[in-house]
Amino acid sequence: MADERVNKIIEILKKEYPDVKIALNYSNPLELLIATILSAQCTDRQVNEVTKDLFKKYRTPSDYIRVPQEELEKNIYSTGFYKNKAKNIKRLCEILVENFSGEVPDNMEDLITLPGVARKTANVVLSNAFGKNEGIAVDTHVKRVSARLGMTDNTNPDKIEKDLMKLVPNKDWGVFTLLLIRHGREICTAKKPRCHDCILNKLCPSAFTFG
Structure with missing residues (x-):
């Protein structure tokens, strides 16, 4: 029953x-992944304010890899926990380039190997960016x-x-x-x-x- x-x-x-629909603004899987990471302990509204400029500056994993840690921290400062978030974003982008040809993986097993990505974030990305329900x-x-x-x-x-x-x-x-x-x-x-x-x-x- x-x-x-x-x-x-x-x-x-x-x-x-x-x-x-999801409240976060994004136009591709990478943007959704990063927006979801930024949303930890932060409102979706504030994340959208930050990503409005962030996604214009950085469009590929290589863009995030090249930007100095301190500069990325300044860009995402208002989302809170900015040092850890910037570190995770830079490292996960390195892994995307090294292991996944610069593309966000479309399965749970690979997604949760990325820094800052647990099941909740992975489920958000899979469902909204790829139309997959794995959890x-x-x-x-x-x-x-x-x-x-x-x-x-x-x-x-x-x-x-x-x-x-x-x-x-x-x-x-x-x-x-x-x-x-x-x-x-x-x-x-x-x-x-x-x-x-x-x-x-x-x-x-x-x-x-x-x-």
């Missing part, structure tokens, strides 16, 4: 958010909303992903993340979820439990 309930939830969310990206919104909906009891993102992959049809893995993020931002917010306005309140075990 759990699968039927989850299918109903997905159906309702698709009708509510028919235009749902479900679990960010803070997906973690919170899926728990409130009773889809998982776990707190570890990898374990949450495994729980969700058992419940959500493979064809919906990519859009499922986007739907929960949108719903988490607009209705099922962290501090004061709007349960009375929620289209899922009849299917949600947590509905109306928040003061």
Whole structure:
């Protein structure tokens, strides 16, 4: 019965958010990969502000390799953790050139070998840049909303992903993340979820439990 309930939830969310799409701006897999790395501990809006100029300056992995570390840090400073992010971006671009002919790999196994790329980032890139569903990206919104909906009891993102992959049809893995993020931002917010306005309140075990 759990699968039927989850299918109903997905159906309702698709009708509510028919235009749902990733909030990060990008025009190719490399841009999406870098934007996703920059989005760690940073808002998508701020990342888009930074990448508006960044993607004009650097278009290929070789461009990122050539730029001095300090200059790249200045370019991405406002996204936070800029030293580590710049280091990872430069190193992953070196690996792309050395091992993948300068192209972003289109499979989970290779993507997670890149610095700064764990399953969440890899899932975002695979789903949105390549149209491949190899898993479900679990960010803070997906973690919170899926728990409130009773889809998982776990707190570890990898374990949450495994729980969700058992419940959500493979064809919906990519859009499922986007739907929960949108719903988490607009209705099922962290501090004061709007349960009375929620289209899922009849299917949600947590509905109306928040003061």
